[in-house]
Amino acid sequence: MPKKFIQRYLPDHHTIKNQKSLKIFGTLLHDANLWHLNRKSVAGAFAVGLFNAFIPVPFQMWLSAAGAILFRVNLPLAVGLVWITNPFTIPPIFFGCYLLGTFVLGQESQDFNFELSWDFLVESMSTIGPALMTGSAICAVTFSVIGYLTMNVLWRSNVKSNWQKRLEMRKHKQNSQA
Template sequence: MPKKIIQRFLPDHKKIKENKTLSIFGDVLHDANLWHLNRRSARGAFAVGLFFAFIPVPFQMLLAAAVAIPLRVNLPLSVALVWLTNPLTMPPIFYGTYLVGVAVLGHEKQEFAFEPTWQWLQASISSIGPAFIVGSLLCATVASIVGFLVVDVLWRRSVRKAWLNRHKK
């Protein structure tokens, strides 16, 4: 069941191989293990993709791909999960990670208004930056572990159910 659900949402591997941005990885993209979907590759892909979804850096997809390749987990799933944080979800997710960082570090929550300027970014790095980075790393780690475990449990449960159904027949 999880395999069928996941495969429905995965992009075509031929389109990903033709992506010019991912061409920096060269022939490594032709490894069949990067495209195969099984319990090991799916749970690892969830861990990689969810981790980089919560890391506030540009080129999250490239970072997810760069980690998925040596770990030999499902590449399309790793890259697709990074889009959990998209332009619509980034503000609430990253504000939430900031609040987690504030709570963990014991800092006072600071009011701020986002401005797309270099001056605002430089000033914010020293004021809200530490809490934001700690919160992002903590949320990324927790999401990665939870995603890994949930996919593993769901996959095992699905296989067990299929075996029981076959045994009954």
């Protein structure tokens, strides 16, 4: 993945360090590795961000920030990737996770009407919760591994392509001078 392409869409690290919600991490945000863009930091950020995107909790961004700090990968990218599950995509993604969980656990899927209430949350943890959590865990691990491997391959192929282009330019320059 081209470094300049990713940098174009990432916010400035000074802006992120000054966010009130990230003040809980204190001086941990001053680690330079959290802001570098290299193969390791980008691939790791994809793994952390995609893993947390599939965990059905309301504080995915904080989990992703903590994971980025723990594994010393690119923080803005890891936090931004949790927005794969946004208000528009959460219903189909987590319903798919639920269906996967029912399949793995050998359960029948249950009909339910989603309600934004504490009672629904408590009740659903005993009925649909195990299947949802199982499916979410499987998807989190699967997509984080796929994201990590894909970014590694894309980064390596981009570096290889750039080396090939430079080699061809040198050959062309040498041939034109001869």
